[in-house]
Amino acid sequence: MRPLARTVPRTVRMRLTLLYGSLFTASGAALLAITYLLVRRNTVKVRVPCVGLEEKDCRGQLLDMPGIPDTADPIRTLAEQQHHALVREFVLQSGVALAIMLVVSLALGWLVAGRVLRPLRTMTTTVQRISARNVHERLAFAGPRDELKDLADTVDGLLGRLDAALDAQKRFVANAAHELRTPLTLERALLEETLTDRRPTLEAFRATFERILEISVQQGRLLESLLTLATSERGLESRVPVDLAEITERVLAARPETAAGGPRLYPRIAPATTAGDPALVERLVTNLVDNAMRYNVPGGSVDVATGTRDGQAVISVSNTGPVVPPEQVARLLEPFQRLDRSARDGGHHGLGLSIVHAIVLAHGGTLSALPRPGGGLVIRAAFPAFLVPSSIE
Structure with a gap:
């Protein structure tokens, strides 16, 4: 049969x-x-x-x-x-x-x-x-507003999102290649300079090796940041209760003392529990605080606050700093984007806020960034609050 x-x-x-x-x-x-x-x-x-x-x-x-x-x-x-x-x-x-x-x-x-x-x-x-080479093409179905028209418009919307994702991926790969090529070029130049020196000294070798070691550390930071970004964009495999207040206190306690004339921290910590990956949340808080401290002005300040508002666990970090044009705020959340492209930022590659954005999205939260009138940013990450079930006696 x-x-x-x-x-x-x-x-x-x-x-x-x-x-x-x-x-x-x-x-x-x-x-x-x-x-x-x-x-x-x-x-x-x-x-x-x-x-x-x-x-x-x-x-x-x-x-x-x-x-x-x-x-x-x-x-x-x-x-x-x-x-x-x-x-x-x-x-x-x-x-x-x-x-x-x-x-x-x-x-x-x-x-x-x-x-x-x-x-x-x-x-x-x-x-x-349509393939990756001509993903910009669209169906452009002309007809009455019926099920076929809705299907064609849906496919066109999907192609548009794929086109934008491919462009973002291409830019990301190009920027990553550029960021990795620059230290490699510098390492090669230092080695060639040392090898061509006819009368090398021990001090010259030591200085070259120390410089190469510093560049290697920067490359390690970049690779670690890329790995964290890829892990965040893949999503979460498991979730556990995470207290933003506890993690924020631990991150602030581990920070070195602020030098004289540097920005001052003003924490306002309140319980804020969500469900997620503790390691990624800690990386998020670290990136927010480091970014606020680094892009600041002498004698500036950094306000760090956690709490629960409107059924969401919220962490807010605001800082004084250079004036940020409103049209540039969204760009700063993308990988390898800095307000000043000419600055090397001490080995930082413009991945801090993009990693924060990816971690927030992986946890099902929202991220908002607003420029302060006098300079600096106010960044607010909100996560779905985790309600601890009460025990039944």
Whole structure:
């Protein structure tokens, strides 16, 4: 016995054709059955021969069947035979007409299904032709606002998001390659300078190696940041209760003492529990505080606050610093973006806020960044609050 999946037609056009034909056959058969019942139940006038009557009294005598008197049994029998013959002829001719119309309906169903599915075939051909090289193309389906138009618009929206994601990926790879190539070039230059020195000294070798070691540390930081960014964008595999207040206190306690004239920290810590990855949340808090301290002004300040607001666990970090144009704020949340591209920032590569953004998205939270009127930023990360279930005594 053949499996059912192999006996079902595979093309949508064939399935629609059979569906149209089946519906027509069912409705035609129902109409024929209803008509047959009506014909059988209705009174039919039947012309019968004149028996025992004069010719002048037999001029188109009509009898109603079944309203014929019981005394006219031969006449009644003949009328019933004529009526049954008429019904059989009606059913036979109707069946032939239904069979003919079934064939016609299948042919029309095939044509109609093909016309209905023509836009879908066009969209399929276009989507099959689109690849990474021409993902900028769109279906641009022109037609009435129906299901096919909605499908085409949805596919166009998906292609637009893929196009933007591919462009962002290309920029990310290019920026990462540039950031990795720069220290490698510097390392090579230092080594070549040392090798070409005809009278090298121990101090020269030591200075070169210390410089190369410093560059290696910076490369390690970059690779670690890239790994954290990739881990955050992949999402969370498990979640545990995380207290933003506890992590923030630990991060602030581990920071070195601020030098004289440097920014001052002003913490306002309140309980704020969410569910997530403690290591990623700690990296988020560290990046926010480091970013606020680094991009600051002499004698500036950094305000760090945690708490629960509107059913969300929130951490807010604001700092004094250089004036940030409002149109540049969104760019700072992207990888390898800095307010001043000419500055090397002591080996930092502009990944801090992009890692923060990725971690917030991985936890299902929201990140907002607003420039302060006098300079600096106010960055607020909000996570879904985790409610600790109360014990039942």
